[in-house]
Amino acid sequence: xxxxxxxxxxxxxxxxxxxxxxxxxxxxxxxxxxxxxxxxxxxxxxxxxxxxxxxxxxxxxxxxxxxxxxxxxxxxxxxxxxxxxxxxxxxxxxxxxxxxxxxxxxxxxxxxxxxxxxxxxxxxxxxxxxxxxxxxxxxxxxxxxxxxxxxxxxxxxxxxxxxxxxxxxxxxxxxxxxxxxxxxxxxxxxxxxxxxxxxxxxxxxxxxxxxxxxxxxxxxxxxxxxxxxxxxxxxxxxxxxxxxxxxxxxxxxxxxxxxxxxxxxxxx
Amino acid sequence: xxxxxxxxxxxxxxxxxxxxxxxxxxxxxxxxxxxxxxxxxxxxxxxxxxxxxxxxxxxxxxxxxxxxxxxxxxxxxxxxxxxxxxxxxxxxxxxxxxxxxxxxxxxxxxxxxxxxxxxxxxxxxxxxxxxxxxxxxxxxxxxxxxxxxxxxxxxxxxxxxxxxxxxxxxxxxxxxxxxxxxxxxxxxxxxxxxxxxxx
Numbered sequence: 364x365x366x367x368x369x370x371x372x373x374x375x376x377x378x379x380x381x382x383x384x385x386x387x388x389x390x391x392x393x394x395x396x397x398x399x400x401x402x403x404x405x406x407x408x409x410x411x412x413x414x415x416x417x418x419x420x421x422x423x424x425x426x427x428x429x430x431x432x433x434x435x436x437x438x439x440x441x442x443x444x445x446x447x448x449x450x451x452x453x454x455x456x457x458x459x460x461x462x463x464x465x466x467x468x469x470x471x472x473x474x475x476x477x478x479x480x481x482x483x484x485x486x487x488x489x490x491x492x493x494x495x496x497x498x499x500x501x502x503x504x505x506x507x508x509x510x511x512x513x514x515x516x517x518x519x520x521x522x523x524x525x526x527x528x529x530x531x532x533x534x535x536x537x538x539x540x541x542x543x544x545x546x547x548x549x550x551x552x553x554x555x556x557x558x559x560x561x562x563x564x565x566x567x568x569x570x571x572x573x574x575x576x577x578x579x580x581x582x583x584x585x586x587x588x589x590x591x592x593x594x595x596x597x598x599x600x601x602x603x604x605x606x607x608x609x610x611x612x613x614x615x616x617x618x619x620x621x622x623x624x625x626x627x628x629x630x631x
Numbered sequence: 632x633x634x635x636x637x638x639x640x641x642x643x644x645x646x647x648x649x650x651x652x653x654x655x656x657x658x659x660x661x662x663x664x665x666x667x668x669x670x671x672x673x674x675x676x677x678x679x680x681x682x683x684x685x686x687x688x689x690x691x692x693x694x695x696x697x698x699x700x701x702x703x704x705x706x707x708x709x710x711x712x713x714x715x716x717x718x719x720x721x722x723x724x725x726x727x728x729x730x731x732x733x734x735x736x737x738x739x740x741x742x743x744x745x746x747x748x749x750x751x752x753x754x755x756x757x758x759x760x761x762x763x764x765x766x767x768x769x770x771x772x773x774x775x776x777x778x779x780x781x782x783x784x785x786x787x788x789x790x791x792x793x794x795x796x797x798x799x800x801x802x803x804x805x806x807x808x809x810x811x812x813x814x815x816x817x818x819x820x821x822x823x824x825x826x827x828x829x830x
Contacts, residue, residue: 517647520654629776
């Protein structure tokens with residue numbers, strides 16, 4: 364199923380790609396959370412630039428990243444336009460006036476800032492997630508964030524069903540096609556068939572999940588008293604350094620925004 | 632009759648089948664989200680832009696929160712299912728990074744709070760609609776902070792209103808899905824499956 368870009372060739376030996384998943388997520392969360400507080404071009408621009416500079420260190424190729432990011436690019440444009448049209452700040456020169464639509468230089472700048480901020484919020488997480496392996500993540504979450512093991516490994520087990528689901532999706536489509544369903548030109552009819560196919564997928568998945576749960580219980584999954592772990596994730600100095608660097612970078616960006624007077628909290 | 636205390640413990644502890652089936656629902660919807668994010672949403676959202684009615688197209692994201700809670704009926708099920716769906720869609724290629732996860736947390740929390748207010752005792756259509764509305768409200772509030780922070784105040788109100796409407800529709804859809812699932816017998820290990828005893 365080509366719809367799911369499960370794999371993007373990344374270099375697992377790159378300096379930042381090798382870090383602990385929890386460290387990567389923390390490093391990505393810090394700037395995203397702080398950017399949510401304020402809408403200003405300075406902090407968003409600085410953080411976006413800094414994270415763009417760090418792309419090679421994550422072992423992610425530019426072409427692959429761009430292919431992954433086109434919905435984001437589209438969304439940034441749309442968010443910018445939406446904010447430009449519906450903002451209350453309509454000062455400056457009028458650029459476009461068509462009925463209720465009014466775009467001025469100030470509103471366009473406001474919109475562009477909102478778009479820039481969306482890009483700056485998203486990019487760190489994209490880089491972190493691209494280089495995280497779900498198994499490592501589950502191990503690290505259990506060990507370092509104290510996520511209950513039953514939930515972490517239960518969700519991991521379900522996650523492992525995803526490729527099976529993709530295969531089943533194909534089978535369901537062919538089975539329906541053989542019975543004369545699907546392949547319609549009428550979009551409404553096609554939507555109904557698609558809905559039925561999705562529902563069949565869900566039913567199959569829930570059934571499989573129930574069987575899986577029985578099998579896991581039979582192997583003592585629920586007995587959590589003395590759980591040992593097969594893989595030991597490591598959170599070393601380099602991992603702590605990554606989190607610290609991200610926090611420092613965010614602090615610098617916020618500091619510069621405050622110093623230049625650009626900082627403007629959303630809820631003010 | 633056992634003591635009330637023991638019933639309480641049993642009612643709130645997640646069995647393995649609860650965890651796995653909630654996870655499976657999360658994974659299925661995570662895959663749906665990934666497809667939705669990368670193809671449909673971009674296409675649908677392009678004309679909508681980030682107009683104040685844009686949240687009307689976002690109802691899909693709220694279904695797993697309500698569906699997970701309706702099937703599993705445990706405290707935390709809405710939050711867990713929604714957050715997991717968000718994480719899975721992240722792994723299957725979302726351009727949105729962790730903001731998907733943050734959205735998922737908020738949406739799940741919105742549904743969860745409403746179900747908690749009903750003391751985790753009501754699981755009918757009304758509760759589903761309410762939980763969906765709660766998820767929609769949370770989605771709207773998060774998005775006016777994250778995506779449309781510079782809207783004027785009345786547009787923000789319309790934005791949140793649309794989000795709530797989308798949430799209520801999603802809640803209704805989740806309830807219909809749960810009933811249809813129960814009818815197939817796939818929910819036999821759950822109270823949701825047993826409450827559909829009549830044939």
